[in-house]
Every structure is written in structure tokens, then in C-alpha cells.
Amino acid sequence: MQTELRLRIISGIVLAALVLAATWYGGIAFRLLAAAISVLVYYEWSTITRLPDSDFRGNAFGWATVAGIAGLVIFGFDELALPVLIGATVASILYAFAFTKSGWLPGGIVYSGLTAISLAAIRGDSGEGFAAMIFIFAVVWATDILAYFVGRAIGGPKLAPPISPGKTWSGAIGGAVSAVIAGTLVHAAFFPLNGLWIPVIALVLSVCSQIGDLFESFIKRRFGVKDSSRLIPGHGGVMDRVDGLVFACFAAFLIALGDAIVSGAANAPAGVFLFGP
Template identity: 65%
Template sequence: MSEELRLRILSSIVLIPLVLGATWLGDIAFRAISALIGLLIYYEWSTITGLADKSLRGNAWGWLSIVVVCLNLLFGSPDMTLPLLSGFVVTVLILAILGRVCGWLPGGIAYAGLSAVSLAAIRGDDAVGFSAMIFVFVIVWATDILAYFVGRAIGGPKLAPRISPGKTWSGAIGGTIAGVIGGLLVALTIFQTVSVWNVAVALLLSVSSQIGDLFESFIKRRFGVKDSSRLIPGHGGVMDRVDGLVFACFAAFFLAIIYAAIDARSVDTLGSFLFGL
């Protein structure tokens, strides 16, 4: 067994029970994991894009924004988290347009902040939230694993050769099918039935997770880095591990917001929304 593989296995043995345990507990435990993911993503984003080197003041703005958003997520009003994040992003975007801060700064705040906010919103504090989070996990994991193996087995035309040369259309399609099946199995296990809504949501989350993977590959290729960091031994960085997950959560979160605007339904019920309850 290679040293890298040994490190990957050891890291997984530690991290998987930690994440699943926090998911089971919900409440402050999962919000703390979500906040930590958001903070670490911003750290990696700022490192990859060189924000600290380009603008120390701008990077300080970024850290202030993410820390305040995460503290509100943990101890403040959940309804204020998204408006607070939006205010920071808009403010820094204006500063970027005026040339006062680096143009990559608002993107980093939005990416890291939404990662924390959307994860916490899906889990919520009830049993349905736990089921919804497992639903998302299974879709993303099944998509990622089967896309890799189907792509290697079948090969064929490249999906996005300039961004990620190893990804193929066969892998993307195989991963999507696996993600939808995985999501439906979760829904069937929990509710003993599945619906067209379950299929549509699982399809959206699977495709979104692959877009997230491509997005992170684009950022790394743009700045010439192999891994987002070395925070997780054998795995690279946090962004490397949650790129697909957070984009799937983004898709679910914004779909729920659109639905809430149309039907006057609170995004606090995001777990129920994902299952069409």
C-alpha cells in the first residue's frame, strides 16, 4: 500500500464518522461543521487566488465577512444569514468594480459563505432535514464514484478538455444515472414511494455536483495548482472534497428560495421541499 493511499484511508476513517455524526446530531453540531467548511474554503480560495498577496486590506474584508456570516450561522438569527452574506458580497463587488479590491474577492466570499449557509439550511434541525442531507450526500457520492469508474471503463469524448482533461461524457452520463438512482433509493427507503419530483431534484443535484467539480477544476487550472491545499492528508484540500457537494447544495438552496418567493414558503423547510412534502 502506497503512503498516499494509507493517508487517504486514515483521513477517511476520521472524517466520515465525524461528518455523519454531526449530520445525525444536527442543530449546533452540524452548523459548526458547515461554518468550519465555509471558513476553510475561504482560506483555500484566498490562498489559490493570492488575495493576501494582492490586497491585504481586501483579504481582511473577506475574512471579516466570512467570520461574521459563520458566527451568525452559529449563534444569530438564521433568517439574517443570507441577507448578511448578500450585503457583504454586494459591498465587496462594488469595491472590486471601483478597483479597490481584487476581483476574485467577492467570488470567494460568495462561494465560501454560500457553502456554509446552504449546507446548514438543508440539514435544519429536524428529522426530515437529516433525511434530506443523506439524500444529497448519496446523490453526490454516487455521481462522483460512478462518473470516475464509468469514464475509465468506457472513455470516449471529453466533457471539458480545457478544464479537466480526464472527464468524459460517458462518465458524466453514468454518474448522473447513478446519482438519480441513489437519490431514489434514499427516498424509497424513507417514504416507501418515489415521485417525479424526486427524480427531477435528484437529476438537478447530480448535474449541479458535476458542475461544481468542473468549477473547482477551472479555478485550480487558472492559477496552476494541483490541490486546493494540503489540509486533508492524502486528499488535498477541503475544496477538493466538497466541490460537488456544495454546488448541489447551492442548487437546492436557490431552487427553494425561488419556490418560497412564488409560494410564500419558508426556506427553513428546505428538507421537506427537497422531498416534495
């Protein structure tokens, strides 16, 4: 076995074990994980888009915002984190409009801040939150793995050649189908399956996961970068590993938030609305 492949496998197993352990324990362990991912994502985003060089003041504001949101998430002040993110995003858009004429600062703030908020909100402290996160992991991982193997086996028309030349429509469809199957099976392990809500949610999250993958590929291609960083041995950066996951979590969080607002129970955990019995 080649050294690079061995390193990739070992680091992948260690990462998966840490993530699953934090998800199992929940509470402060998972909040720390969500906050760490958010901070590292902003580090990589700002590095890729060269914010420290092109917009030092804006980047400092971005760091302050992401650090503040991470702190709020760690200490359980979730109800404050989203308003802070919205306010900082509006402020960064006005700043960019007035000075830089670039959307990379607001984009980085939203991408990083919403990562921590959505992960923490979905996991929460309930059994439904744990089931929700395992469900999302299953959907995203099934999408990634089967999209690769189906795409390699069948080939065919390219999905988005200017952004990611290796991805095919056959892989995208195969990944989505496998995600629906995996998500449905995981949900059935926790709760009785009732209707088409869960398969539909799995399909939506699989599509969002693939969009997240393409989005990160677009950013890296735009700035001529192969990996988001070299923080993870054999895997590149954090963004390289969580691009699909964070987009799926964004979608799940926003769906749950909309459902909560409509039902008049906005303070209930996101996992309860999406994946409760």
C-alpha cells in the first residue's frame, strides 16, 4: 500500500471516530467540534480568497465575527448566534459595497458562521438531534462514496465540466439514490417510517451536499488552489472534507427553522422538527 494512501486511510478513520464520538456525547463535546470546524473553515476560506492580503480590515472583522459565533455556540447561546451572524453579514455587505466591491468577506462570514450554528442546532441535546446528525452523515457519506463509484463505473455526460471535470450525471444520480436508501434505513433504525417525508428530505440533502461540493470546487478553481489547506494528512483541508456536509446541514437547519416558525415553536430543537417520531 502506498504511503499516501495509508496516511489517507488512517487519518480518515481517526477523523470519523472523533466526529462520531463527539456526536454520540453531544453537549459541549459536539459544540466544540462545531465551533472548531467553523473557525478552521474561515481560516481556509480567507486563505484561499486571499483576504489577509486584499482586505486586512475586513478579514479582521470576519475573524472577530466567526470567533464570537463560535464562542456563543460553545457556551450554548444559540439564540444569539443567528442574530449576530445576520447583523455581521449585513455589516460586511455594506462594507464590501463601500470599499472592496467583493463578496468574499460576506460569503466567508455566512459560510463559516452558519456552519457552527447549523451543526449545533441540529444536534442539540436530544435523542432526535443525535438521530438527525447520524441521518445527515449517512446521506452525505452515501452520496460521496456512491457518486464516485457509480460515476467511475458508468461514466457518461459531465455534471459541471468547467467546475469539476471528473463529476458525471450518472455519479450524481447514483449518489442521490444511494443517499435516499441510506437515509431511509438510518431513520428506520430510530423511528417508524411514516410517509415520504424522510426519503424526500434525504434527496434534498443529497442534492445540497453535491452543490456544496461543486461550490467549493468553484472557489478553488477560481483562485487556482488544489486543496483548501494541508491541515488533514492525506485529505487536504477541512473544507475539502466538509463541503458537502455543511451545505446539507445548512439546508436541514433552514428547513427546520422554517417549519418551526410556521408551527409557532421556534425554540424547539431543529432535530425534533426534521427527524422526530
